[in-house]
Amino acid sequence: MKIKDIQPYVLSQDLETPFFFSQWHYASRKICLVKITLEDGTYGWGEGYGPADMIKQGIEFFKPFVIGENVLENEKIWQVMYLRSLDFGRSGIFNAAISAIDLAIWDLKGKVLNQPVSVLLGGVKNPVIHPYATGFYFTDSPTLDEDLKREAEYYKANGFRAAKMKVGLGLEKDLHYVHLLKEALGDDVKLMIDSNHAYNYREALELCKKIEHLNIGWFEEPVHPEDYKGYQKLRENTTIPIAGGECEYHKHGFKRLFENECVDIAQPDIAATGGLTEVKRIAALASAYHKDIVPHSWGTWIAISAAVHFVGNLDKNPGRMYMDAPMIELDRTENPLRDDVTVPSIEVVNGEIKVPQTPGLGVDVNEEFLEKYAIDSRTEFA
Numbered sequence: 001m002k003i004k005d006i007q008p009y010v011l012s013q014d015l016e017t018p019f020f021f022s023q024w025h026y027a028s029r030k031i032c033l034v035k036i037t038l039e040d041g042t043y044g045w046g047e048g049y050g051p052a053d054m055i056k057q058g059i060e061f062f063k064p065f066v067i068g069e070n071v072l073e074n075e076k077i078w079q080v081m082y083l084r085s086l087d088f089g090r091s092g093i094f095n096a097a098i099s100a101i102d103l104a105i106w107d108l109k110g111k112v113l114n115q116p117v118s119v120l121l122g123g124v125k126n127p128v129i130h131p132y133a134t135g136f137y138f139t140d141s142p143t144l145d146e147d148l149k150r151e152a153e154y155y156k157a158n159g160f161r162a163a164k165m166k167v168g169l170g171l172e173k174d175l176h177y178v179h180l181l182k183e184a185l186g187d188d189v190k191l192m193i194d195s196n197h198a199y200n201y202r203e204a205l206e207l208c209k210k211i212e213h214l215n216i217g218w219f220e221e222p223v224h225p226e227d228y229k230g231y232q233k234l235r236e237n238t239t240i241p242i243a244g245g246e247c248e249y250h251k252h253g254f255k256r257l258f259e260n261e262c263v264d265i266a267q268p269d270i271a272a273t274g275g276l277t278e279v280k281r282i283a284a285l286a287s288a289y290h291k292d293i294v295p296h297s298w299g300t301w302i303a304i305s306a307a308v309h310f311v312g313n314l315d316k317n318p319g320r321m322y323m324d325a326p327m328i329e330l331d332r333t334e335n336p337l338r339d340d341v342t343v344p345s346i347e348v349v350n351g352e353i354k355v356p357q358t359p360g361l362g363v364d365v366n367e368e369f370l371e372k373y374a375i376d377s378r379t380e381f382a
């Protein structure tokens with residue numbers, strides 16, 4: 001069960017329809033996957049969230065400290081990587097590299113022990129999960145309003161109970177699109193908004209006051225991720241639940257969010273914040289502060305499946321007999337790397353995902369497409 005090889009892959013693909021949000025345009029998708037192979041040939045897959053080339057370098061940095069280790073000892077391996085990078089990477093890319101390696105290790109643990117990751121995390125407390133649709137990005141289409149309405153119809157027709165849109169283009173545009181999508185989705189599909197830290201406290205509060213009556217599910221990253229005071233004041237002064245945390249790393253980052261009473265919903269990205277090993281600790285911390293967790297997810301079925309297993313194991317908080325199923329984020333934007341390269345064992349049926357029973361994370365990688373999209377590959381793809 002010793003780790004023999006660690007191979008990162010950077011994959012890229014141009015998009016048919018570029019899109020944008022409050023911070024930048026997406027004209028292509030780029031990801032870093034990692035394949036870890038044991039001495040007996042068993043392999044597992046992981047993924048890091050963030051700039052793919054930099055994550056690859058991080059994985060290369062950690063490689064010599066991980067090769068030769070027992071794959072079942074995930075906490076021991078995690079600690080070595082953490083201490084090797086702590087002085088230079090208390091947050092950021094190093095942690096996405098740790099996360100990618102950690103996800104592959106959990107995938108391997110499951111395969112070696114012939115158990116799904118959710119069972120290894122402690123058991124499936126939530127066998128059914130409700131994904132919410134992340135979409136409604138902006139494009140340069142002259143028919144954007146109609147396009148967004150069609151997208152809303154698609155989510156309704158496919159049984160989604162909640163969907164998230166982007167805001168952060170300025171108050172006037174935000175109000176236009178929020179009203180448009182609220183009307184298109186109706187009362188049966190919850191609408192959440194996400195500004196990707198586009199606003200200061202006063203701007204965010206002004207937007208909140210104008211849409212509080214619309215029963216918004218949450219306002220995600222309303223202010224700058226370092227503006228803990230702004231988060232806290234906003235949360236005190238609006239009835240809209242506040243979400244955030246996709247820019248936080250480790251339990252220490254979430255401790256700051258919780259201590260400062262910034263959020264109702266914490267959103268660690270499992271492929272960036274430290275992998276399943278660390279997000280399990282973040283879940284314990286969130287429980288101690290009585291906060292909900294709905295993980296952030298933006299990647300392939302590897303990262304999404306990690307979120308499914310994690311949420312399948314997540315404690316109900318505070319817990320009662322009748323509760324809605326917990327949620328995960330399901331990015332519905334165009335992503336050929338997700339849909340061609342990774343093959344999940346989960347299905348979204350009528351807006352529900354059942355936690356898979358297959359060993360490991362339950363995701364296969366189509367190596368033909370891996371080769372097609374790999375832009376920095378080994379000689380085996382030459």
Ligand SMILES: [Mg+2]
Nearest residue numbers: 194220221246
């Ligand atoms: Mg977000």
